[in-house]
Amino acid sequence: xxxxxxxxxxxxxxxxxxxxxxxxxxxxxxxxxxxxxxxxxxxxxxxxxxxxxxxxxxxxxxxxxxxxxxxxxxxxxxxxxxxxxxxxxxxxxxxxxxxxxxxxxxxxxxxxxxxxxxxxxxxxxxxxxxxxxxxxxxxxxxxxxxxxxxxxxxxxxxxxxxxxxxxxxxxxxxxxxxxxxxxxxxxxxxxxxxxxxxxxxxxxxxxxxxxxxxxxxxxxxxxxxxxxxxxxxxxxxxxxxxxxxxxxxxxxxxxxxxxxxxxxxxxxxxxxxxxxxxxxxxxxxxxxxxxxxxxxxxxxxxxxxxxxx
Amino acid sequence: xxxxxxxxxxxxxxxxxxxxxxxxxxxxxxxxxxxxxxxxxxxxxxxxxxxxxxxxxxxxxxxxxxxxxxxxxxxxxxxxxxxxxxxxxxxxxxxxxxxxxxxxxxxxxxxxxxxxxxxxxxxxxxxxxxxxxxxxxxxxxxxxxxxxxxx
Numbered sequence: 032x033x034x035x036x037x038x039x040x041x042x043x044x045x046x047x048x049x050x051x052x053x054x055x056x057x058x059x060x061x062x063x064x065x066x067x068x069x070x071x072x073x074x075x076x077x078x079x080x081x082x083x084x085x086x087x088x089x090x091x092x093x094x095x096x097x098x099x100x101x102x103x104x105x106x107x108x109x110x111x112x113x114x115x116x117x118x119x120x121x122x123x124x125x126x127x128x129x130x131x132x133x134x135x136x137x138x139x140x141x142x143x144x145x146x147x148x149x150x151x152x153x154x155x156x157x158x159x160x161x162x163x164x165x166x167x168x169x170x171x172x173x174x175x176x177x178x179x180x181x182x183x184x185x186x187x188x189x190x191x192x193x194x195x196x197x198x199x200x201x202x203x204x205x206x207x208x209x210x211x212x213x214x215x216x217x218x219x220x221x222x223x224x225x226x227x228x229x230x231x232x233x234x235x236x237x238x239x240x241x242x243x244x245x246x247x248x249x250x251x252x253x254x255x256x257x258x259x260x261x262x263x264x265x266x267x268x269x270x271x272x273x274x275x276x277x278x279x280x281x282x283x284x285x286x287x288x289x290x291x292x293x294x295x296x297x298x299x300x301x302x303x304x305x306x307x308x309x310x311x312x313x314x315x316x317x318x319x320x321x322x323x324x325x326x327x328x329x330x331x332x333x334x335x336x337x338x339x340x
Numbered sequence: 341x342x343x344x345x346x347x348x349x350x351x352x353x354x355x356x357x358x359x360x361x362x363x364x365x366x367x368x369x370x371x372x373x374x375x376x377x378x379x380x381x382x383x384x385x386x387x388x389x390x391x392x393x394x395x396x397x398x399x400x401x402x403x404x405x406x407x408x409x410x411x412x413x414x415x416x417x418x419x420x421x422x423x424x425x426x427x428x429x430x431x432x433x434x435x436x437x438x439x440x441x442x443x444x445x446x447x448x449x450x451x452x453x454x455x456x457x458x459x460x461x462x463x464x465x466x467x468x469x470x471x472x473x474x475x476x477x478x479x480x481x482x483x484x485x486x487x488x489x490x491x
Contacts, residue, residue, distance in 0.1 A: 120457065139453070146453075
């Protein structure tokens with residue numbers, strides 16, 4: 032159960048009770064995350080944020096979370112300005128950051144980088160995204176957002192929509208939602224379907240996902256519509272991209288067919304997959320979701336650094 | 341009388357029950373396809389036995405290293421190793437794939453951190469033995485085309 036000192040590379044590193052512990056504590060962290068309450072929980076601790084790839088929300092929310100708890104942050108967001116540009120290996124950079132900090136958060140362009148970093152680091156490592164691999168804190172904040180909104184995830188119908196093949200967040204989210212007993216639908220254009228391996232994994236865990244190419248099939252029944260970006264670069268033909276992107280847009284007409292309580296989530300950044308007119312409706316949950324990155328990361332860091340049991 | 345297709349060896353190793361057609365890959369693992377060998381190697385392909393088709397490799401004056409045995413287990417898990425001294429089999433065992441493989445096969449994912457010059461040996465765990473499925477400890481991808489990725 033204890034999280035103190037552990038590395039978080041994949042969502043599979045956590046058990047359901049550990050995820051619940053993080054989410055319970057995240058709820059207590061909300062007033063501190065909003066600046067309404069002060070905390071010195073991580074006073075004197077240093078977080079190293081090593082971002083080899085661009086990030087807005089993840090980096091800022093980790094840094095905000097650390098500073099809200101009284102800790103300090105070192106790091107970089109442009110590897111060109113670090114010794115990496117001189118050809119230093121990731122292993123050597125990690126050995127160095129390990130001796131300067133109490134916790135390392137790493138985003139890297141290649142899969143498996145966080146596991147490698149955890150091998151070389153004495154201090155805990157949190158994976159903030161490794162190529163097309165894992166991004167476990169995104170999964171945690173998604174779960175937290177759903178749990179806070181619906182009270183429970185068990186038995187709720189959650190539809191994942193968009194690029195389910197390459198979208199980094201949806202594979203681990205599908206597995207985590209299964210662990211919490213959600214009913215799943217996977218909606219994607221042809222060619223961007225959920226990988227067979229993920230479908231096989233969730234089936235092994237007891238889920239029976241409904242798979243379709245049409246959001247209309249399920250929109251009337253879903254509790255959460257989790258939308259991901261359809262990336263232009265995945266299409267050889269621009270006209271084909273426009274056609275697909277158009278048919279997967281979440282707009283007011285589509286929401287008219289949904290339950291009033293249905294909520295739309297998105298890991299952001301979005302392009303055109305959610306029409307801006309949705310932002311002002313009660314369905315839009317994505318900005319709250321982005322905020323939730325802060326209390327969830329506060330809770331996670333406090334537990335991993337042992338400031339709270 | 342049973343006819344011997346290849347003469348017995350005095351000292352060395354006989355690798356028996358190699359999966360049909362895999363003997364040449366076994367030779368590759370043992371490095372016998374590159375350097376000029378100093379000792380005789382006999383290869384018998386497509387032997388029809390009671391359990392179907394198999395290949396056999398006989399190596400004069402050679403015993404296998406642990407890494408070589410593990411690599412053979414990857415491409416031919418039913419293979420048996422017979423150690424021969426003075427024409428007698430002094431030891432016989434079946435290859436056994438360990439639960440974790442370190443430094444004997446590389447990751448087939450070109451984007452995996454282990455393929456990018458970091459000071460780390462590729463590491464895999466056996467997710468399933470039948471069918472054989474190996475997963476990279478680092479990137480967690482399934483290893484594709486095992487025999488082409490042997491180190």
